[in-house]
Amino acid sequence: MGSKKFAVLHCADDSDYVKKLYGGYFGIFVRMLGEEGETWDVYKVAKEEFPEDNEIGEYDGFVITGSCSDAHGNDLWISKLVALLKKLDAMKKKVLGICFGHQVLSSHHFHFIQFSVSLKYIYGQLSLFSGVNVIYLYVWQWPLT
The missing domain is CATH 3.40.50.880 (Class I glutamine amidotransferase (GATase) domain)
Known part of the structure; x- marks a missing residue:
């Protein structure tokens, strides 16, 4: 290879x-x-x-x-x-x-499969075009109320 x-x-x-x-x-x-x-x-x-x-x-x-x-x-x-x-x-x-x-x-x-908000993070899972899964995480730089 x-x-x-x-x-x-x-x-x-x-x-x-x-x-x-x-x-x-x-x-x-x-x-x-x-x-x-x-x-x-x-x-x-x-x-x-x-x-x-x-x-x-x-x-x-x-x-x-x-x-x-x-x-x-x-x-x-x-x-x-x-x-x-x-x-x-x-x-x-x-x-x-x-x-x-x-x-x-x-x-x-992308097609969203799962999405949830917890404290200051958004976590989700996306299905790529070919069916491969990607996990993503956003972290905000400011506090949420």
């Missing part, structure tokens, strides 16, 4: 702070999710840089980053991202959405 290959679908500009500290958001995701021997690429989808159709099959999975854009918006790059996600769905590729990425996935692809 060859090494795994993943792509980060970068949906925002890097802040100067994140560039200085981590080399950009791509560096954060690779440090957080990557394992030895894996290959990670980045596509700046908010700047209309997408993988070619013939490249998609090379990847074992994709990560969709956060963004200041509206996940329900009709910007051209968001429409192209949704079209790409439909292709990934048809290919049964693994996809992880972070913040904005999660919102795009949930508004276009």
Whole structure:
């Protein structure tokens, strides 16, 4: 079995702070999710840089980053991202959405199975397009009343 290959679908500009500290958001995701021997690429989808159709099959999975854009918006790059996600769905590729990425996935692809609110956490379980389950947890940064 060859090494795994993943792509980060970068949906925002890097802040100067994140560039200085981590080399950009791509560096954060690779440090957080990557394992030895894996290959990670980045596509700046908010700047209309997408993988070619013939490249998609090379990847074992994709990560969709956060963004200041509206996940329900009709910007051209968001429409192209949704079209790409439909292709990934048809290919049964693994996809992880972070913040904005999660919102795009949930508004276009996920079906909620379970949802509960407890204190300051929201816990739920989502069924991915291919039937794979993902567990997610939100932690708010402010107290709930």
